[in-house]
Amino acid sequence: MNKFLELALAGVQQLVPYVPGKPVEELQRELGLSEVIKLASNENPLGTGGKATAAIQASLPELTRYPDGSGFALKTALSHKLAVLPEQITLGNGSSEILELVMRTFAAPAHEVVFSQHAFALYPILTQAVGAQARAVPAKDFGHDLDAMLAAVTDKTRVVFIANPNNPTGTLLAANAVERFVAALPAQVLCVLDEAYYEFVDPAVRTESLAWPLRFPNLIVTRTFSKAYGLAGLRIGYGISSLDVADLLNRVRQPFNANMLALAAAEAALGDAEYLDETLAVNNAGMAQLTDAFNSLGLEWIPSAGNFVSVDVKQNALPIYQALLKKGVIVRPVANYEMPSHLRVSIGTERENRIFITALSEVLRGV
Ligand SMILES: *Cc1c(COP(=O)(O)O)cnc(C)c1O
Numbered sequence: 001m002n003k004f005l006e007l008a009l010a011g012v013q014q015l016v017p018y019v020p021g022k023p024v025e026e027l028q029r030e031l032g033l034s035e036v037i038k039l040a041s042n043e044n045p046l047g048t049g050g051k052a053t054a055a056i057q058a059s060l061p062e063l064t065r066y067p068d069g070s071g072f073a074l075k076t077a078l079s080h081k082l083a084v085l086p087e088q089i090t091l092g093n094g095s096s097e098i099l100e101l102v103m104r105t106f107a108a109p110a111h112e113v114v115f116s117q118h119a120f121a122l123y124p125i126l127t128q129a130v131g132a133q134a135r136a137v138p139a140k141d142f143g144h145d146l147d148a149m150l151a152a153v154t155d156k157t158r159v160v161f162i163a164n165p166n167n168p169t170g171t172l173l174a175a176n177a178v179e180r181f182v183a184a185l186p187a188q189v190l191c192v193l194d195e196a197y198y199e200f201v202d203p204a205v206r207t208e209s210l211a212w213p214l215r216f217p218n219l220i221v222t223r224t225f226s227k228a229y230g231l232a233g234l235r236i237g238y239g240i241s242s243l244d245v246a247d248l249l250n251r252v253r254q255p256f257n258a259n260m261l262a263l264a265a266a267e268a269a270l271g272d273a274e275y276l277d278e279t280l281a282v283n284n285a286g287m288a289q290l291t292d293a294f295n296s297l298g299l300e301w302i303p304s305a306g307n308f309v310s311v312d313v314k315q316n317a318l319p320i321y322q323a324l325l326k327k328g329v330i331v332r333p334v335a336n337y338e339m340p341s342h343l344r345v346s347i348g349t350e351r352e353n354r355i356f357i358t359a360l361s362e363v364l365r366g367v
Pocket of ligand 1: 235
């Protein structure tokens with residue numbers, strides 16, 4: 001029994017921590033395996049990009065200094081690339097921090113927070129951490145049911161989370177459906193549109209949401225350098241909002257929340273079109289490779305717009321996950337998302353995907 005339990009905030013007393021994907025080194029240590037393949041955290045399988053690496057190296061001698069707390073250079077680059085005002089941008093230690101800043105700025109124990117069943121695990125955790133009430137709305141075909149979510153909004157609702165595409169389901173909402181939803185929200189309800197996988201979405205069906213916060217000042221769109229830009233280890237993401245919301249988030253954030261290497265690497269990565277092109281090509285090919293294999297194995301999977309896919313193994317997925325670990329392959333069980341028969345698999349390189357497919361078919365055959 002934790003001696004300080006009763007001293008913790010009420011929400012924190014009940015809190016169950018986020019469970020990350022198993023680290024490669026941990027499995028190597030546990031099983032003495034020399035090669036381990038990790039397809040568990042939707043990371044970019046290409047390794048750090050060349051331009052980001054060069055920018056990090058160039059910044060190393062400056063690490064005795066504090067970073068630029070205003071993030072001037074990165075905000076300038078983002079504002080040009082995304083056609084938004086620099087003052088609309090909030091930089092974060094990963095886009096997770098932006099989600100947290102929104103909650104700490106706007107949600108208190110008297111408030112309700114609406115999100116979908118099967119939505120990203122951080123939403124309920126952040127809700128509970130500030131002591132607000134979670135309203136998880138049943139999903140429709142694994143995706144967000146926007147009508148039901150709108151109906152769940154009450155006078156007490158202060159924040160709504162939409163993940164598009166959603167993790168771990170990969171489901172994508174149509175742009176006009178999201179726009180209608182945001183337009184219908186009461187003005188005092190902050191809507192967080194989490195677009196962590198935006199870059200992976202087919203341009204023909206993307207939600208071009210960055211112009212919306214100036215029309216809907218209660219909307220904040222979040223994106224990240226962790227996934228398509230390959231910088232998960234550095235922790236850098238951003239929010240695009242109205243000037244009023246950005247001003248408030250800026251008051252709450254720590255003054256140096258985005259670190260120097262992350263700022264430099266993100267700015268360089270933004271200009272590395274070659275890396276992004278290769279990332280998307282590898283992802284598209286890998287998605288076809290995995291889903292073809294699932295079809296051959298007679299397994300159903302949820303069509304995904306991200307860099308991962310959730311597959312239904314038609315039994316409790318935990319023993320399958322554990323058997324894959326023994327073969328040196330780390331994927332993600334998603335029972336904590338109320339999907340006990342699914343495994344979420346991040347798209348890897350052609351070779352990583354191949355090793356995973358071989359391991360999965362062996363495990364399903366009992367070898
Ligand atoms: C990965 C992810 C994030 C944020 O990741 P950061 O590394 O904190 O930028 C946010 N939302 C969803 C849905 C994600 O899957």
